[in-house]
Amino acid sequence: MPIMFWIWLGITIVAVIVELGTQDLSSIWFAGGGIVAMLMSISPKVPWWASLIVFLGLSLALLLSLRKITKKYLNKNSEGNTNLELLVGKEVHVTQPGNYDSLATVKVNGLNWGAKTEKGEELVVGDLVKVLSVQGNKLIVEKIIDTKTSD
Numbered sequence: 001m002p003i004m005f006w007i008w009l010g011i012t013i014v015a016v017i018v019e020l021g022t023q024d025l026s027s028i029w030f031a032g033g034g035i036v037a038m039l040m041s042i043s044p045k046v047p048w049w050a051s052l053i054v055f056l057g058l059s060l061a062l063l064l065s066l067r068k069i070t071k072k073y074l075n076k077n078s079e080g081n082t083n084l085e086l087l088v089g090k091e092v093h094v095t096q097p098g099n100y101d102s103l104a105t106v107k108v109n110g111l112n113w114g115a116k117t118e119k120g121e122e123l124v125v126g127d128l129v130k131v132l133s134v135q136g137n138k139l140i141v142e143k144i145i146d147t148k149t150s151d
């Protein structure tokens with residue numbers, strides 16, 4: 001095999017490894033161009049610069065024509081939620097009290113979180129609250145069941 005075959009094989013392998021590491025469709029296009037350039041390099045009649053032009057042209061063409069389509073497809077099939085976004089809407093009980101001065105504590109998915117209401121209401125142990133949003137390392141909640149008034 002000509003030396004250019006091995007060079008294109010190496011470029012293709014590196015592009016695939018980088019893509020597997022990032023999973024962001026950043027280098028898969030170069031793998032496609034590398035495969036075609038590698039196949040071209042098998043023929044002794046094809047100069048190295050021709051396979052380079054094909055590699056660059058095909059990689060650019062794949063990038064420009066398929067990136068938007070594949071990103072749209074991948075985003076449609078993914079949940080799109082981070083772990084923090086999955087907390088929003090959960091209903092949990094207050095485990096340590098809090099008020100406008102101090103954060104209450106709630107346990108969500110086995111982890112303790114600081115929590116407060118938007119209005120600074122007092123939260124007591126046992127209150128049922130719903131997570132509205134995540135702000136930094138604290139949850140913004142609203143009371144669903146107030147244990148003080150439900151007795």
